[in-house]
Amino acid sequence: MGDIPRSHPRYNSLIGRKLLTEAAADGLLAASALIAHGRGEAFDYLLGEQTCASARRAISEAAKRLINAENPVISLNGNAVALAADDLIRCAAVVGCPVEINIYYRTPERMAALLKRLGERKEFVAQGKAPEGWSNQHEKRLGNWRTAVESVEILGAEPDGLIPGLEGPRANCCKNGILGADVVLVPLEDGDRCEALVALGKQLLVIDLNPMSRTAKTATVTIVDELMRCSPLLLKDILDGTSSQTEKWENDANLASCIAVMLDSLPQPN
Amino acid sequence: MGDIPRSHPRYNSLIGRKLLTEAAADGLLAASALIAHGRGEAFDYLLGEQTCASARRAISEAAKRLINAENPVISLNGNAVALAADDLIRCAAVVGCPVEINIYYRTPERMAALLKRLGERKEFVAQGKAPEGWSNQHEKRLGNWRTAVESVEILGAEPDGLIPGLEGPRANCCKNGILGADVVLVPLEDGDRCEALVALGKQLLVIDLNPMSRTAKTATVTIVDELMRCSPLLLKDILDGTSSQTEKWENDANLASCIAVMLDSLPQPN
Numbered sequence: 001m002g003d004i005p006r007s008h009p010r011y012n013s014l015i016g017r018k019l020l021t022e023a024a025a026d027g028l029l030a031a032s033a034l035i036a037h038g039r040g041e042a043f044d045y046l047l048g049e050q051t052c053a054s055a056r057r058a059i060s061e062a063a064k065r066l067i068n069a070e071n072p073v074i075s076l077n078g079n080a081v082a083l084a085a086d087d088l089i090r091c092a093a094v095v096g097c098p099v100e101i102n103i104y105y106r107t108p109e110r111m112a113a114l115l116k117r118l119g120e121r122k123e124f125v126a127q128g129k130a131p132e133g134w135s136n137q138h139e140k141r142l143g144n145w146r147t148a149v150e151s152v153e154i155l156g157a158e159p160d161g162l163i164p165g166l167e168g169p170r171a172n173c174c175k176n177g178i179l180g181a182d183v184v185l186v187p188l189e190d191g192d193r194c195e196a197l198v199a200l201g202k203q204l205l206v207i208d209l210n211p212m213s214r215t216a217k218t219a220t221v222t223i224v225d226e227l228m229r230c231s232p233l234l235l236k237d238i239l240d241g242t243s244s245q246t247e248k249w250e251n252d253a254n255l256a257s258c259i260a261v262m263l264d265s266l267p268q269p270n
Numbered sequence: 271m272g273d274i275p276r277s278h279p280r281y282n283s284l285i286g287r288k289l290l291t292e293a294a295a296d297g298l299l300a301a302s303a304l305i306a307h308g309r310g311e312a313f314d315y316l317l318g319e320q321t322c323a324s325a326r327r328a329i330s331e332a333a334k335r336l337i338n339a340e341n342p343v344i345s346l347n348g349n350a351v352a353l354a355a356d357d358l359i360r361c362a363a364v365v366g367c368p369v370e371i372n373i374y375y376r377t378p379e380r381m382a383a384l385l386k387r388l389g390e391r392k393e394f395v396a397q398g399k400a401p402e403g404w405s406n407q408h409e410k411r412l413g414n415w416r417t418a419v420e421s422v423e424i425l426g427a428e429p430d431g432l433i434p435g436l437e438g439p440r441a442n443c444c445k446n447g448i449l450g451a452d453v454v455l456v457p458l459e460d461g462d463r464c465e466a467l468v469a470l471g472k473q474l475l476v477i478d479l480n481p482m483s484r485t486a487k488t489a490t491v492t493i494v495d496e497l498m499r500c501s502p503l504l505l506k507d508i509l510d511g512t513s514s515q516t517e518k519w520e521n522d523a524n525l526a527s528c529i530a531v532m533l534d535s536l537p538q539p540n
Binding site: 017020021024025031032034035036037038039040041042043045210212256259262263266267268 | 287290291294295301302304305306307308309310311312313315480482526529532533536537538
């Protein structure tokens, strides 16, 4: 695919495709992961490949809920690791929560490849500089940037819990991760698992480009946006975040506004 | 993915995904082919995963144009071979035209894998029974079913022509195939190549689930439908076909009706 200049109007989309095909070649993804990415591309096309105002509000809401959670966790699958590992590790560092690799088509090879990759990205992020917005306040609570990142636990290698209502390996999870969490941020979640986790009384914060998907409709807060594009915004909001109480959130209404943006992008009949 | 029962409401979509991931494992596809398939899935979702009336009209129009062509050809890429090789070979047999493998990311390995697969499918189709609608009329013109299928030339192994206006390997094609054709049926074509072929004065009959794509908007006749679903319908129309002259075809109007179907499928704002 060669080098893609930053100035390209579809830079984000082309980079995403590059990262995904590379991750597939590296064994990080299930066979259907690229198809799922393509479905997302089509919905992003209808969004004009930009973060709409409703998505922006959902990002802020998700940030608030992560900050106010008792036991938050960020759940990652192969596509999420391929597209946004660095920013999601940064989010976990600032929230002070673990990340858990939790994949639908679980094989030992893919789990090992993802754990290795995520460990490498964590080290990279720890050695890099703190993101803009990182303050003395954060240092006081979490130590310096390097310490904060190195404190992010990477879970998933040894699942010791089962999500009730799911069968087979896809039910596996960690007690001190997803199973024990009150708030789960999970980009690109499967519908079955989203429903099962919500049924456990957890708050599910999801990132899904299809506002009509079962996941989008079941989640507590649905960010209808592209993962590479919204992750830095989520990080910014987490860094800026106050401990203010969460206002009433109407997820259905937010989804409806995202659908309205897509409707507007389709050529109207005469 | 296991066995998918015929009765499953999303049978076609799940089988398509299975065929594509298997074809990828067999080396028939470029890295981005699965992503392209996923984009199609999203648009098909908006179509309700069924052939809309406008697509049905476009299928009939394409059949008429193939029948009335001087030198028709059916151009196939990896996804088309994976999803609908058998029916498209049947179409070529009844039209009495060659098929040409013409892929965007051309490598010797993929060309060899596709030629081998298509040869196998041709043999399978030749040994099978003639499709419903195959008549004495067809026998008189083409010989018996087996002969008709075995007469379908598979081109693409040794391209001896270049499509003007395209650079690199993607310009390669055959003089007695795409380059010499007046009518080209090409499922899932790239926008650049569609434009270059239309600029040569050819009629392009395309199958594309995104009615807003450059290919959809540039082609002479655009079938906005899923390839596995529309191929048997195209075959039926070719078998039924008379030599009646083509009526005035308004492709833009047909695309607009397909977009209207998608608009109707999106939940309307209150």
